[in-house]
Amino acid sequence: MNLHSKRISLRPIENDDAQDIFEYGSNINVSRYMIWNSHKSIQDSYDYIKSIQKMYKVAPISNFGITVLHNGKEKLIGTVGLFKRLKAFQKTYELGYVLNELWWGKGYAYEACNLIINYGFKNFDIHRIEAHCVVENKGSMKVMEKLGMQREGIIRQNYIKNEIIYDLYLYSLLKSEWNVFR
Numbered sequence: 001m002n003l004h005s006k007r008i009s010l011r012p013i014e015n016d017d018a019q020d021i022f023e024y025g026s027n028i029n030v031s032r033y034m035i036w037n038s039h040k041s042i043q044d045s046y047d048y049i050k051s052i053q054k055m056y057k058v059a060p061i062s063n064f065g066i067t068v069l070h071n072g073k074e075k076l077i078g079t080v081g082l083f084k085r086l087k088a089f090q091k092t093y094e095l096g097y098v099l100n101e102l103w104w105g106k107g108y109a110y111e112a113c114n115l116i117i118n119y120g121f122k123n124f125d126i127h128r129i130e131a132h133c134v135v136e137n138k139g140s141m142k143v144m145e146k147l148g149m150q151r152e153g154i155i156r157q158n159y160i161k162n163e164i165i166y167d168l169y170l171y172s173l174l175k176s177e178w179n180v181f182r
Helices: 015-025 042-055 108-123 138-146 175-181
Strands: 009-012 064-070 073-084 092-099 128-134 150-161 164-174
Touching: 009 108, 015 042, 015 073, 064 108, 073 108, 092 108, 108 128, 108 138, 108 175, 128 138, 128 150, 138 150, 138 164, 164 175
Parallel strands: 092 128
Antiparallel strands: 009 064, 064 073, 073 092, 128 164, 150 164
16 A cells, blocks of 8 residues: 655565664654654664564555655655554544654655545544643644644543653544545
8 A cells, every 4th residue: 555645655574674764763752752762773673663564464554664755866854653452442433644854844654644534534444543642742632633633632641652741632533524524
């Protein structure tokens, strides 16, 4: 699957993407609120790619590379995906995304999320999409709100990273809302 908009393309992640992934994956500002730790070596990026490629077999819309044309060639600037929730929530998926810090604040995360949400609602039996972000992550909140997601509340002390306990905001978007919002 490849998806395209005016400025970006979404495509499966390839081994050749390791350097671009390491570029943002090793940045502490990017990994600060992510569930994974900063990549310490290019091998961490290759290991990540290997795990993603295995997931495609069971989770076909889980992690796609966000690419742009930069200096005349394709550059991977992040990933975006929809992850199926537990069986009890059969028609609920979770939205996840990460972007190279050099590309923050330019609308690329919104554009990538918009593409994957459209694709997910049109091609999969999805009723609800959820997303979480650490309360301090203002940039991620802006993306979710621009997508039309509704903040449902705070999940208190739900996430621990590097011995710091964070509260999370829970956002959601229903398929019926997406159809109206579009």
